[in-house]
Amino acid sequence: MNELEIGTVPAEEQCQQVGTADYDAISAKKECRIYKEYLQRLFPVPPTLEDEVSYRIKSSAHDFGNYYEVAIEFNSENSEAVEFAYNVEAKSPLRWDAKALEELRSLGLIECE
Template identity: 50%
Template structure:
């Protein structure tokens, strides 16, 4: 199946830089949040052979990651959908994605504190004991998300 590269993050946002010491972890986090954002904004219709995927590519300075849309080129609706997503991909993070990025940073800090024994695992707030951020309402603004799901 062919792929269309969408990018590691929305086009107008900064992203993790290949070669930086935290690239692997940061790029995985950014791509996952971007993948979920695209799936939220452009849900794939049931039965359409299309999927949002994270992919790794070689580069002179190390591997880099991007979110791609995989589609069945023999299905004209799948092709049309994939190209529509590419054309319509947002330039900026939406409120949910910004919240998720902040949530992952906070979770990473709690995980590090537990590993370094500065905190006991039972001291970590329950919202950060899962591997994924909470499900958030679609139409809420960032301030509303923070008020209902404090970080």
């Protein structure tokens, strides 16, 4: 399986920054879980690709601790799986949607506006 790293949160949103004084790994994982669920809502894996494509949260070592992000794994020998994964990467959202914002607020990960 190959993978594409999609990111920790939508590209124009703030996230937990590994290496900063207020970094919280548990909150970082929660942000990634919410982002993963958001991507799954926007880009559900078609039933025909369920064994070929999957979303996951991955941990990577960093000088300042573990870094978490959402990745999409795909079978590079299946052209539909490759196209699906690259489409998710290319069209991933820039901002949170209302459902994700609601969950982030309920978990205390962002301030109420």
